Amino acid sequence: MVYFLGRHLKKEKLIGHQLAVVFGIGKKRAGKLCKAIGLSVHSKVLGLDDTQVLKLSRLIMNNYIVDSDLKKVITGNIQHLKKISCYRGIRHTQGLPCRGQRTHTNARTSRKRKFK
Template identity: 25%
Template sequence: MSEQQFRYIVRLFGQDVDGTMKAPYGLAMVKGIGYNTARAILMKLNIDKDKRLGELTDHELKKVEEMLASKRIEALPTWMFNRRKDLETGRDLHYVTSELVFLVRNDIEREKKTKSWRGVRHSLGLKVRGQRTRTTGRTGTTIGVKRSKAAQPQGGGQQSQQKK
């Protein structure tokens, strides 16, 4: 019986994750997987949630990757998926890493092309989800109030006269 060594860095979905973190928190470091989704996946696969990510065997890590690679996690409720009613397939799917980034970017470009309200807000660089813009979300250099000459302190003029 071979004892598996503890791994301080675990390779998941093409990225390095800290092996000293507990399994749900380590899985949550992957883009597209949150803490609750990670816990649900671990419960479905009967993996102890209190284990460190570096303590998981290669077989357990492979099961996690296979489950998420299928993009359809059977045990999860539909509200936990990050891509519900996909436009192309019409199914509820769950994407991770670069696939998720690519699809979100395509969604934004599609909204810009159709000139929807959200697309216009995205193209102008404004807030999209109904937040206030009067005082927050300002970008660029700060513009202050310009003081008049009478309001400026007179200390600089006195010092120059004393030096003469």
């Protein structure tokens, strides 16, 4: 296994699929990253050498926010919404959908009151 950005990538899997395992990198971004360093998305992780892994990690770290840093940013944004008491922040606090979904017949799990 290759250890990459806090994840163990399986050697027999495709590079595009394994990069998408990292939080903050999807299939499209994985394709763009592979293309930027001259790799095929359909090649396997086993074919990567140390210089390519280093290039890939530097490219990601310099240009994107991923993994635990991205999670901190997201939770910080939600905390900010709650702090300023906007509509979305109130919906987050109450555990209800905050993007306009209906709650009359759907969203049963999110409609349950969350007591803290």
